[in-house]
Amino acid sequence: MREKAARALVALAGRSLGGGGSGWALAMEAELDAAAEDGRALGFALGCVAAAWRELPAHEEGRFILASNALALVLLVPAAALLLASVAGDFPFSYLGAAGGQMPLVNDANLPAVPPLAALVALLAAAHLRIAWLVLERDWDRVAGAAMLAAAAAVTSVIFTAVAFVDCASAIRQAGTLCVELAAVAALARWHGRRAYA
Amino acid sequence: MTRSRRPSKQMLALLEGLSERPREWRHGYELMKKTGLSSGTLYPLLMRMTEQGLVEAEWQAPAQPGRPARHAYRLTASGVALARASEEAGRPSGLRVSPA
Numbered sequence: 001m002r003e004k005a006a007r008a009l010v011a012l013a014g015r016s017l018g019g020g021g022s023g024w025a026l027a028m029e030a031e032l033d034a035a036a037e038d039g040r041a042l043g044f045a046l047g048c049v050a051a052a053w054r055e056l057p058a059h060e061e062g063r064f065i066l067a068s069n070a071l072a073l074v075l076l077v078p079a080a081a082l083l084l085a086s087v088a089g090d091f092p093f094s095y096l097g098a099a100g101g102q103m104p105l106v107n108d109a110n111l112p113a114v115p116p117l118a119a120l121v122a123l124l125a126a127a128h129l130r131i132a133w134l135v136l137e138r139d140w141d142r143v144a145g146a147a148m149l150a151a152a153a154a155v156t157s158v159i160f161t162a163v164a165f166v167d168c169a170s171a172i173r174q175a176g177t178l179c180v181e182l183a184a185v186a187a188l189a190r191w192h193g194r195r196a197y198a
Numbered sequence: 199m200t201r202s203r204r205p206s207k208q209m210l211a212l213l214e215g216l217s218e219r220p221r222e223w224r225h226g227y228e229l230m231k232k233t234g235l236s237s238g239t240l241y242p243l244l245m246r247m248t249e250q251g252l253v254e255a256e257w258q259a260p261a262q263p264g265r266p267a268r269h270a271y272r273l274t275a276s277g278v279a280l281a282r283a284s285e286e287a288g289r290p291s292g293l294r295v296s297p298a
Binding site for chain 2: 031
């Protein structure tokens with residue numbers, strides 16, 4: 001079990017070293033047997049991962065890996081978490097009221113619009129998570145599909161909140177944030193296309 | 199403008215480990231045991247020193263069938279010179295050995 005984990009970690013280290021470091025990845029993999037004979041496979045493998053991650057900023061593919069992880073884990077996943085938190089909280093007040101500080105008008109007339117709006121916001125959050133996952137997978141075709149879904153959900157929520165709650169400031173702000181996120185994703189995809197990493 | 203930097207403690211340990219028998223090829227794990235460096239420190243050092251032309255590496259056929267080929271390392275002439283210079287610099291002046 002420990003040796004399997006060690007092999008997986010050395011493979012992760014190899015992947016992090018990228019195409020330019022494939023020779024070093026093989027060198028680490030070959031030494032794993034010697035470390036395993038001493039019962040130190042896991043420690044050796046963890047060191048290899050640390051070494052590979054320390055090398056990330058030193059080569060372009062490493063910088064690309066850092067940028068894509070930062071985009072996914074620092075921008076997209078927290079954005080999804082905030083959207084889901086607003087749905088889980090006192091929706092729609094937490095979602096609509098945040099923009100101008102004024103509480104939204106919710107009455108008998110627009111109360112039935114709350115569940116569909118919650119579904120839309122949840123869909124937007126899910127699209128964020130899917131984009132984050134696909135960015136890490138470097139599956140740009142499917143990223144484009146998920147981005148279209150997110151854009152459609154954002155535009156629909158702007159129209160929906162404008163009509164049902166006469167206050168679309170929060171939805172517009174969400175759509176604006178999404179535009180920035182998608183611009184960053186597009187820049188990353190162009191970078192990937194230019195370098196054509198494996 | 200070139201900048202000469204004093205080798206780090208870890209690099210000195212690796213230089214010392216490799217310069218004991220400078221013409222002999224050493225494997226990564228053997229160097230870890232010899233120098234006390236972890237793989238997380240040893241491999242970045244080996245990468246840097248190979249780039250700087252201080253260390254050379256070659257693939258060696260496996261000792262046992264079914265095992266992968268292993269990467270082995272030794273100092274280049276520049277590496278040996280640096281190891282000697284570092285050794286000299288680290289030695290107390292009273293003990294410095296002068297050539298006959």
